[in-house]
Amino acid sequence: MPIVKAVIPAAGMGTRFLPATKAMPKEMLPVVDKPAIQYVVEEAVRAGLHDVLMITGRNKNALENHFDRNTELEALLRTKGDQRRLQEVMHSTQLANMHYVRQGDPLGLGHAVLRAQMHVGNSPFAVLLGDDLIDSRDDLLGRMIDVHDQRATSVVALMEIDPALSHLYGIATVEVTDEDDVVKVTGLVEKPSVESAPSNLAVIGRYVLQPDVFSILESTEPGSGGEIQLTDALNTLTTSASGGGVHGVIFRGRRYDTGDRLDYLKAIVQVATSREDLGPDFTTWLREFVTRG
Numbered sequence: 001m002p003i004v005k006a007v008i009p010a011a012g013m014g015t016r017f018l019p020a021t022k023a024m025p026k027e028m029l030p031v032v033d034k035p036a037i038q039y040v041v042e043e044a045v046r047a048g049l050h051d052v053l054m055i056t057g058r059n060k061n062a063l064e065n066h067f068d069r070n071t072e073l074e075a076l077l078r079t080k081g082d083q084r085r086l087q088e089v090m091h092s093t094q095l096a097n098m099h100y101v102r103q104g105d106p107l108g109l110g111h112a113v114l115r116a117q118m119h120v121g122n123s124p125f126a127v128l129l130g131d132d133l134i135d136s137r138d139d140l141l142g143r144m145i146d147v148h149d150q151r152a153t154s155v156v157a158l159m160e161i162d163p164a165l166s167h168l169y170g171i172a173t174v175e176v177t178d179e180d181d182v183v184k185v186t187g188l189v190e191k192p193s194v195e196s197a198p199s200n201l202a203v204i205g206r207y208v209l210q211p212d213v214f215s216i217l218e219s220t221e222p223g224s225g226g227e228i229q230l231t232d233a234l235n236t237l238t239t240s241a242s243g244g245g246v247h248g249v250i251f252r253g254r255r256y257d258t259g260d261r262l263d264y265l266k267a268i269v270q271v272a273t274s275r276e277d278l279g280p281d282f283t284t285w286l287r288e289f290v291t292r293g
């Protein structure tokens with residue numbers, strides 16, 4: 001069954017980015033001149049997923065407004081004859097078929113994904129975390145969908161990390177396959193200590209999931225941090241007879257966690273330097289800034 005639906009959880013509290021996220025969703029933080037969430041929706045659309053369900057919560061109205069029309073602003077830009085900005089403003093409205101559901105209480109990523117069950121139904125679907133940016137020059141989701149189609153299992157995205165950072169991620173136990181960038185996942189553990197981490201392969205914010213994950217999530221107890229963890233449900237899926245198991249695609253491209261302040265700054269620099277309009281001037285300034293010390 002082809003994958004057509006993307007689910008974007010964006011209901012987290014964003015505590016690592018306070019006070020900026022006190023009244024504004026972290027997914028609306030701009031990376032140059034676009035909010036982080038727009039890059040994520042654009043990535044889903046590039047992979048052919050035009051049906052997007054966003055999981056939102058209190059304080060998240062700006063997310064819906066961003067993908068809705070702003071007729072007053074459009075009229076103003078039209079009157080001014082500012083076609084370029086008009087196109088930019090309309091672009092986010094026309095990107096995808098957007099749907100929204102509220103999580104209520106942010107009880108964890110697994111709980112957020114379970115809120116998508118009614119919309120997704122009994123088909124495989126993709127999950128893209130709303131604060132995780134994959135550089136548009138590096139394909140990840142397309143590759144994950146290919147692996148899902150070939151192997152008919154759920155697929156997680158994995159990245160090699162410094163083992164000292166294991167306590168920040170879900171970490172996978174894996175077996176090699178005949179493809180260099182694909183592994184079979186035989187176990188997953190959320191935020192282990194460096195001593196107990198089974199590998200240096202961390203789960204990052206892209207998933208292609210079989211619908212079996214919903215029934216597993218329904219009976220998944222709160223885990224690390226008292227939250228219902230998607231990692232725990234996927235760990236069950238690795239051994240479940242019906243769900244078809246889990247594979248991992250090892251991603252070696254550029255990825256930024258915009259919910260983390262340092263990574264957010266890196267994302268802005270990388271995106272800005274690669275832009276045709278801003279890149280040359282910004283790079284010249286950056287070089288001077290770094291040499292000045």
Ligand code: UTP
Binds near residue numbers: 011105108111131
């Ligand atoms: P994070 O753990 O990065 O989000 O979750 P957070 O809880 O907002 O972050 P901090 O630690 O407080 O700063 C990863 C993704 O899952 C979503 C978040 O919005 C983010 O996109 N999420 C997390 C939910 O939608 N619901 C939740 O209950 C938890």
